[in-house]
Amino acid sequence: MNKIKIAILASGRGSNFEAIAKAVKDGTCHAQIMVLITNKPDAGAIKIAQNYKIPVEIVERKSFANRDGLDLKIKSILDQNKVELVVLAGYMLLIKNKSLLEKYENRIINIHPSLLPAFPGESAQKDAFEYGAKISGLTIHFVNETLDGGAIIYQEAVDISECENEYDVAREIITREHSAYAKVIDMFARGKFTTEGRRVKYVENNKEGKHE
Ligand code: GRF
Numbered sequence: 414m415n416k417i418k419i420a421i422l423a424s425g426r427g428s429n430f431e432a433i434a435k436a437v438k439d440g441t442c443h444a445q446i447m448v449l450i451t452n453k454p455d456a457g458a459i460k461i462a463q464n465y466k467i468p469v470e471i472v473e474r475k476s477f478a479n480r481d482g483l484d485l486k487i488k489s490i491l492d493q494n495k496v497e498l499v500v501l502a503g504y505m506l507l508i509k510n511k512s513l514l515e516k517y518e519n520r521i522i523n524i525h526p527s528l529l530p531a532f533p534g535e536s537a538q539k540d541a542f543e544y545g546a547k548i549s550g551l552t553i554h555f556v557n558e559t560l561d562g563g564a565i566i567y568q569e570a571v572d573i574s575e576c577e578n579e580y581d582v583a584r585e586i587i588t589r590e591h592s593a594y595a596k597v598i599d600m601f602a603r604g605k606f607t608t609e610g611r612r613v614k615y616v617e618n619n620k621e622g623k624h625e
Pocket of ligand 1: 423425426427428429430502503504524525526587590
């Protein structure tokens, strides 16, 4: 079965990245991680990439005159690596450049720790806890120019009713993120997600397992 060429974009500790790298190594996720791209030279994700012998590209915001410059550099790294799917895993900057978003339309995905459209933004677990939500979860969605606003590919509900603080919420959700993200990436290798407006549908590849 064909492996899908992916790039990971991460700004932080990289636990989702590590779970994906492990699933790729175990053969449960049919992907090839071409490159880790990070905007933070001290991101924990870099060490993980080194452990798994994955090339790293550091693209710091301050090295570019504006955000377009940064996004265009990212685009050139993706192009060079013939990346088929861009996986945001705790990448903390919005992708704004039109040519990057257009070229990789429906090929950039993000994972968010809530059931969108509830609790978008950086403090989703805290917001869910403070709101008193009993059920939260995770969302994997396509990336467009709006924050956590692209079409929804996959969601899982997580019971947070017993959580005593936002950290409990984060812990409950993150372990589910790890298995969900690798599973959805594997689905991209096995078939195709098509969008009609905001509705996303999945079609398995033919028996030959061709990636179209
Ligand atoms: C995860 O909670 C993810 O949902 C959000 O950022 C966090 C990244 O965590 N987008 P990690 O760096 O993968 O550990």
